[in-house]
Amino acid sequence: MRAIVVHEFGNYKDVAKLETLPVPEPGPGEVVVRNKAAGVSFAASLNIAGKYQRKAPLPYIPSTESAGIVHAVGENVTRVAVGDHVMCSVNHGGAAGFCKIEDVACFKIPKDMDFAVGSAVVTSYNTSYGALVRRAKLQRGETLLVHGAAGAVGMAAVEIGKALGATVIAVAGGETHCETARRHGADYVIDHRQEDFRERVMKFTDGRGVDVVYDSIGGDVTIQSIRSLAWEGRLLTIGYACGTIPDIAANRLLLKNASAMGFNLGHFFGWSPGGNRRQHIDALDEMAAGVLDLYSKGQIKPEIGARFPLPQFVDALDAVINRKVDGKCVIEMSEEDY
Structure with missing residues (x-):
């Protein structure tokens, strides 16, 4: 072979x-x-x-x-x-x-x-399903923020989020990628190359923030995502495509009674x-x-x-x-x- x-x-x-x-x-x-x-x-x-x-x-x-x-x-x-x-x-x-x-x-x-x-x-869909269903327990009527929404795991998260009955806000870079996120069901799409995603999230949610963040990017995206959480929101850390593993300030979680959780499909696979x-x-x-x-x-x-x-x-x-x-x-x- x-x-x-x-x-x-x-x-x-x-x-x-x-x-x-x-x-x-x-x-x-x-x-x-x-x-x-x-x-x-x-x-x-x-x-x-x-x-x-x-x-x-x-x-x-x-x-x-x-x-x-x-x-x-x-x-x-x-x-x-x-x-x-x-x-x-x-x-x-x-x-x-x-x-x-x-x-x-x-x-x-x-x-x-x-x-x-x-x-x-x-891998991609099992990762997103496990993260959203098994870990974050995303519920119908909640709001989900997905970063890297045109990529393999991000696209999976958008589709699964919609299937679970969530309102999905997708973040992608460039109009082509943004259109892909729309095509797969995102309710709102943010082009991070043109807009500050946190400002747009707070506008879309009337200042409330989102219930769940699906973050495969890391770095400052993670930090701003925590600031975008609603009361008792959940941050899912999936990976670090930007190359920087963020340091999370615990007080940010305390102030919003929020949770930060990881999901590693590889653990289940040994x-x-x-x-x-x-x-x-x-x-x-x-x-x-x-x-x-x-x-x-x-x-x-x-x-x-x-x-x-x-x-x-x-x-x-x-x-x-x-x-x-x-x-x-x-x-x-x-x-x-x-």
Whole structure:
């Protein structure tokens, strides 16, 4: 099979190489999936550079999200069978013709679901669903502020927020990205390149503020988001795309009786200290089922903003980093990759 392989940490343009490797064999409790599509994310560039919070063991294959068809199963595998269409949370290894993973990392998807959509759902939509439903407990009638609303997880948060009955205020940069947020259901859209988002939020809410903030940006955005919270509001910290982890002044939370909470989907997948995906399989299945239910009802419509062939992995990552993609960027496999 063909795969993108990283032998040393560094700039992805220099160290991410297309190579030929043997097709993996499943062990007990493992599944080999014939990948049809895999997600490309900003986090992949940090991983390749060795700057991510969880360093990959070298050498490794990038991409932690894929979708495809079950090719082979090992002993004691009952969740899936050969021929099933699945979306997968891959420890590492999505950018390859085949990947080997634990059976609990596979979730069946409808046969009519685009594999590219499946690769978007497994991380981006499960992250937003888990954050908004499991952690923040967003309620019908509340107001949700979503940063990075044209990106993969932000778009998911906009759609899920609307499906839950919230009023959604989306923040994006530039008219193209703002239009994407509108297209996916945002009630109000703020162009942060042209407007102060806090001022606009307070205007939209008649000075009350928002009940929940979905923040994947970090830095000063987080600080201003706390100031944008309503009484007893909740801040969800999801990631730090701006590169700066903010220091939160506790008195800001005290004054509004507010909460700051994180959501790390990777913990459920066993990617953080103390994480064990087999311990969390019920929670993972619940989140995946919730997202797939919304999909079946047409309440979420994941957007694949760009598709690249496997050999153009570096170009795909370039497009993500330079914010040229709305929604999810994916690589798709061809017969040459198997």
